[in-house]
Amino acid sequence: MPTSRLAFVPFVSFVTFVSLVSMAQVRRAPSTMPRTADGHPDFTGTYDAGTLTPVERAPGTPAIIPADEVKKLEKQAAARMTTGDAPIKGDRTAPPVGGDGSVGPAGNVGGYNTFWLDPGSHYTVINGQARASIVVDPPDGRVPAITPEARQRIAARTRTAAATSDTISRENDPGYEGGGAYDDPERRPLGERCLLGFGSTSGPPILPTYFYNNLHQIVQTKDSVMILTEMVHDARIVRMGGQHLPKTIRKWMGDSIGRWEGDTLVVDTTNFTDKTRFRGSTPDLHVVERFSRLDARTLLYRFTIEDPATWPRPWTGEYAWPATSDLIYEYACHEGNYALGNILRGARLKEAEDAAKKKP
Amino acid sequence: MRTRISICAAAALAVAAALPIAAHHAFGGEFDPNKPVLLKGPVTKLEWVNPHAWIHLEVTNPDGTKEEWMVEGGTPNTLLRRGITRDSLKVGTIIVVDGYQARDHSLKRANGRNITYPDGRKLFLGSSGTGAPTDGADPTEPAKGRGRGGPGGR
Numbered sequence: 001m002p003t004s005r006l007a008f009v010p011f012v013s014f015v016t017f018v019s020l021v022s023m024a025q026v027r028r029a030p031s032t033m034p035r036t037a038d039g040h041p042d043f044t045g046t047y048d049a050g051t052l053t054p055v056e057r058a059p060g061t062p063a064i065i066p067a068d069e070v071k072k073l074e075k076q077a078a079a080r081m082t083t084g085d086a087p088i089k090g091d092r093t094a095p096p097v098g099g100d101g102s103v104g105p106a107g108n109v110g111g112y113n114t115f116w117l118d119p120g121s122h123y124t125v126i127n128g129q130a131r132a133s134i135v136v137d138p139p140d141g142r143v144p145a146i147t148p149e150a151r152q153r154i155a156a157r158t159r160t161a162a163a164t165s166d167t168i169s170r171e172n173d174p175g176y177e178g179g180g181a182y183d184d185p186e187r188r189p190l191g192e193r194c195l196l197g198f199g200s201t202s203g204p205p206i207l208p209t210y211f212y213n214n215l216h217q218i219v220q221t222k223d224s225v226m227i228l229t230e231m232v233h234d235a236r237i238v239r240m241g242g243q244h245l246p247k248t249i250r251k252w253m254g255d256s257i258g259r260w261e262g263d264t265l266v267v268d269t270t271n272f273t274d275k276t277r278f279r280g281s282t283p284d285l286h287v288v289e290r291f292s293r294l295d296a297r298t299l300l301y302r303f304t305i306e307d308p309a310t311w312p313r314p315w316t317g318e319y320a321w322p323a324t325s326d327l328i329y330e331y332a333c334h335e336g337n338y339a340l341g342n343i344l345r346g347a348r349l350k351e352a353e354d355a356a357k358k359k360p
Numbered sequence: 361m362r363t364r365i366s367i368c369a370a371a372a373l374a375v376a377a378a379l380p381i382a383a384h385h386a387f388g389g390e391f392d393p394n395k396p397v398l399l400k401g402p403v404t405k406l407e408w409v410n411p412h413a414w415i416h417l418e419v420t421n422p423d424g425t426k427e428e429w430m431v432e433g434g435t436p437n438t439l440l441r442r443g444i445t446r447d448s449l450k451v452g453t454i455i456v457v458d459g460y461q462a463r464d465h466s467l468k469r470a471n472g473r474n475i476t477y478p479d480g481r482k483l484f485l486g487s488s489g490t491g492a493p494t495d496g497a498d499p500t501e502p503a504k505g506r507g508r509g510g511p512g513g514r
Contacts, residue, residue, distance in 0.1 A: 090480035092398070095458050095473060099393030107388025109460040110473045115484045116434025118441070175388020182389055192385040194411060212438040230437065232411075329437040336409030338469075339432065343389040346463025 033263075033293050036220065041263050041293055043218045043225070046328060047321035049301070050120030050214035052077055055207060055317065057133035057141040070123050070130040077121060084114030099175060108175030118212040124319040126300060134207070137304075137316040146280060150310040154280045182347030185340065190276065191232055193340060194333040196252055200278055202234035204254060204269045204287040205303035205317065215328045216321065218291075225258055225265065233331040238267050245271055250283060252276050265291040281307045297323045385411070390432075391471050395461035399429050399470065400478070403453045408436045408446040415472065417455055431457050431472040444484050454478050 034042040052074065057063070065073065099108030123130040133141035146154075181187055191198030200207040201214075206229065208214050213231040220226075225238040238256040245255045255271035267289040274283050290302040302318035305311070405416035413433040420426050436446075456476050462469040475483040 085482055087480040087482065088474060088476060090456055090476060090478045092456070092458060092474075092480075094396035094398035095460065097394055097396055099460070100473070107386060107391070108393045109387050109391040109471060111387065112432075112434050112472055113474050113482055115482055116438060118438045173388070173393060175393060177386060177389060181386075188386070212435055326441050329440050331410050331435070331437060333410035336407065336414075337411055338414065338430075339385050339390055339412055342462050342464065342467070342469065343386055345467075346390055346392070349464050 033296050036222070038222055040260055041265070042220060043265065043291055043293075043299060044220045045323050046215055046217045046326065047299055048120075048214055048324040048326065049206065049208050049216055049319070049321050050118065050210075051124045051134075051208050051319055052120055052122060053124040053131050053134055053319060054210075055134045056143055057135075059140065059142065061132060061141070063132055063136070063139070063141055065123060065130045065132050067130070074122055081114050081117075081121075084117075099173075103174065106175075108173065116212065118214070119210050120208060120214060126294065126318065126320055131319065134317040134319045135315060136318055138313070143279065144311045144313055144315055146310055147308075147312055150280055153282075153309075176350070182344060185344060188340065188343070192343075194232055194337050196232060196234055196276065197229065198231050201231040202229040202236065202253055203278075203303075204236070204256070204267070204289055205278070205305060206289075206301065208319075213331060215324065215326065217328050225267075228328065230328045230331050232333060244268075247271065254285070254287065261290075263292060267291070278305070279310070281305075281310045284309060294320055299323075387471060390462060391460040392463045392465070393460055395463075395465065397429075397457075397459060397461050397470050399431070399457040399459075401429075401454065403449055403451050403455055404428060405451065406446050406449060410435055410437065413439075415449070415455070415457075415475065417457070419468075427468050429457075429468040429470060431459065431470055431475065433472050433475065439484065448484065455483060456480075 034044075036042045095110070100110040102108060102110050123132075124134070125131070135141045135143055138144060185193060189198075190196045191201075196202055198209055201209050206216065206227070209231055215230040217228040217230075218225060219228070223240050225240065227236045227238065228234070229236075234253065236253045236256055238258040240258045242257050244257060249255070250271045250273045252273055252275055254269035254276075256267050256269040258265055258267045260266070269287045269289070270285075272281070272283045272285045278285060278287075284307055286306040288304045288306075290300075292300050292302075294300045299321040300318060301321050302316065304314055304316045306314040399417060399419050401417045401419040403415060404418050407414040407416070407430075413436045415431045415433060417429055417431065418426055419429050439445075439448075454477070456478055457470065457472050457474070459470040459473045461467075477483065
């Protein structure tokens, strides 16, 4: 018993020492962080926003994941990639008729093997705590439920055009989207059309892709800050100081103006169009982003979303952007986008086939 | 508390498990789940383009006729960051692909769910001598970045 106690004391001292050291590092960061000639923090650099932390966490679950649990989860994520990389049978047969049974974004025919993927390998850590969700307010880590008005608006938008492919039988074809989703190229998501972002990678707010190309580059001058998003090659220019443009001038990524609040860069964005709907938001969406430093190599990206016609209350998320020495590559994808043509052509053929089947 | 953590872990895992297979677009719209294919043959051309790389291969049919198929993969950017380039997969390398054909059957196009060498090793994850990134095992080969099969790989 005395022996274990003796062993316990140095352990506690060690833990205290480690905690103090990490606290000291956080406090020391401001003096060591890179600064521009005019004294503001210099955020210029390339950052990897890839993370295992999801936007929302499961209802009723804690905001912080204990360290031992994080280790386990990250190990499992790495193991899934390793399993995906493992050899399979060279003399295998074709996959099953009717699809591989996968649901969700990959559709019923499945995706690609893991060598193409780079989804992030760690949970986001802020002040030493691994986060279970990017959303921090509401404190339950969930995006607030959209208003009844927003629900009606979104439903009405889906009904705007007559949905010819609605009549298509989706039997044995669960990967095929309904709701006239393939009726018109403009009904396809902006990312799929190589126009802007994927999900909300270009933002604002900027969110991880959770599969690949999570890099962002910041170039900072006294008068403007550029945020380049690799996926889908989008550059947003933030004007420092200044006022928002008149409400009649609207932009796909909104109109962003920046200001400094101490060592935090605050970017205020309004004047959105109705083309970039973040989770069903209106053009009146208002996003406030706050860029600050967790340490000399890590940014904290925090955002607050406000759109009373969509959510009954503002909500906030945050996650860490570690700097990376990896390079951003151009993601010019329009010219090589055979997929969009294949998708629309496939839908027309399916319509014709299904119509032929229905004839007596 | 323990139960709570487990639920949290399970939820996180469920989210993480669902995501890695997600990619750029509507696979279900582009490819036909009722047309599974298994393709084998030499690589004839690589289109190292975004949003999706396309690997061309020549497939010999049972009657001896030959057809060129195009297989859709993910973004080349991620592979470039690992040091894999369009030159990493040599024309003539035999590959095996399983996937589903495009809904337009007149197009010899398919998604590459699994792309491997004939011995089942996943494409680009192999060792030297295959056109895959080098792993340092062959001193005669110049080092070629951070292939996942080699040192510094993921």
